[in-house]
Amino acid sequence: MLTRMVNYLQPAYLLLFCTIFGFKALYQRLLSSSTTTNTTFREAWFALFWAYWAPPSTTADYSAVSRLLSQCRGTILDIGPGTGSTLPLFPQTPAIKHIYGLEPNRSMHAELQRSIDAAGLSGVYTILPFGAEDVEKLRAAGITEGSVDTIVTVRVLCSLEEKGLEKVLEGLYTCLKPGGEWLVLEHVRNWKSGVSAALQGFYQIFWPGMLAGCNINRRTNEILPRVGKWNVNDLVPVMEEEHWEIMPHVWGRLIKARK
Numbered sequence: 001m002l003t004r005m006v007n008y009l010q011p012a013y014l015l016l017f018c019t020i021f022g023f024k025a026l027y028q029r030l031l032s033s034s035t036t037t038n039t040t041f042r043e044a045w046f047a048l049f050w051a052y053w054a055p056p057s058t059t060a061d062y063s064a065v066s067r068l069l070s071q072c073r074g075t076i077l078d079i080g081p082g083t084g085s086t087l088p089l090f091p092q093t094p095a096i097k098h099i100y101g102l103e104p105n106r107s108m109h110a111e112l113q114r115s116i117d118a119a120g121l122s123g124v125y126t127i128l129p130f131g132a133e134d135v136e137k138l139r140a141a142g143i144t145e146g147s148v149d150t151i152v153t154v155r156v157l158c159s160l161e162e163k164g165l166e167k168v169l170e171g172l173y174t175c176l177k178p179g180g181e182w183l184v185l186e187h188v189r190n191w192k193s194g195v196s197a198a199l200q201g202f203y204q205i206f207w208p209g210m211l212a213g214c215n216i217n218r219r220t221n222e223i224l225p226r227v228g229k230w231n232v233n234d235l236v237p238v239m240e241e242e243h244w245e246i247m248p249h250v251w252g253r254l255i256k257a258r259k
């Protein structure tokens with residue numbers, strides 16, 4: 001029972017921890033002599049928070065993320081790589097040809113570039129400074145229909161805007177080659193425990209505002225399978241998690257149908 005109570009409070013600790021970085025971001029903005037900036041306050045805040053939070057999160061999810069990313073091959077679309085904490089887990093050439101990292105939050109780019117260099121991916125990784133919804137820019141960057149072998153979304157689909165979400169996902173689906181793979185690890189709405197789902201609903205009041213648009217209770221596991229035709233959908237709950245987990249994850253692979 002105690003474990004369960006502690007788990008229910010986890011999002012509250014996270015919000016509290018995140019608040020500290022809000023003050024830090026505010027302080028930095030007040031000290032900054034520049035009057036123009038290419039990021040919003042919310043983006044700068046999230047970048048500071050995520051630089052601290054990503055490494056322990058990746059360690060916690062290590063088993064799933066490492067198994068998932070070991071399947072990357074060819075031309076890869078890495079959606080929302082953030083500060084790049086998962087990059088050491090990507091395979092190297094020749095398994096991979098090129099990785100395009102779509103990261104709209106420019107406050108994260110310096111740290112992301114450091115992670116790219118540290119992972120030995122400098123020659124094959126290009127940061128694209130826009131979001132997954134920007135199909136025109138994707139095409140201009142050479143990512144045409146059916147040109148991508150692997151799409152990676154690790155802890156990202158919770159952060160895409162609700163409005164037009166399915167359309168954005170359909171747009172990404174068109175980028176995949178037939179037989180291409182979409183690799184997923186996402187926290188989702190708890191569909192096994194009404195109490196946890198209700199608590200998620202409560203946390204959701206504060207969550208997007210403080211965490212750069214993240215949704216604690218998105219039904220990604222229901223939405224993603226219906227955006228296209230798949231030959232394989234092996235999205236499963238993370239095994240170690242209890243049915244009452246306040247931030248349950250699903251992970252796995254969807255393989256685009258060949259016809």
Ligand SMILES: C[S@@+](CC[C@H](N)C(=O)[O-])C[C@H]1O[C@@H](n2cnc3c(N)ncnc32)[C@H](O)[C@@H]1O
Nearest residue numbers: 054079080081082085105131132154155156159
């Ligand atoms: C919780 S972070 C996860 C970062 C990284 N995938 C990881 O696991 O460490 C969510 C990321 O999604 C990015 N993001 C938000 N909206 C996006 C969009 N429309 N397209 C692509 N990335 C987006 C954010 O900027 C942020 O870097």
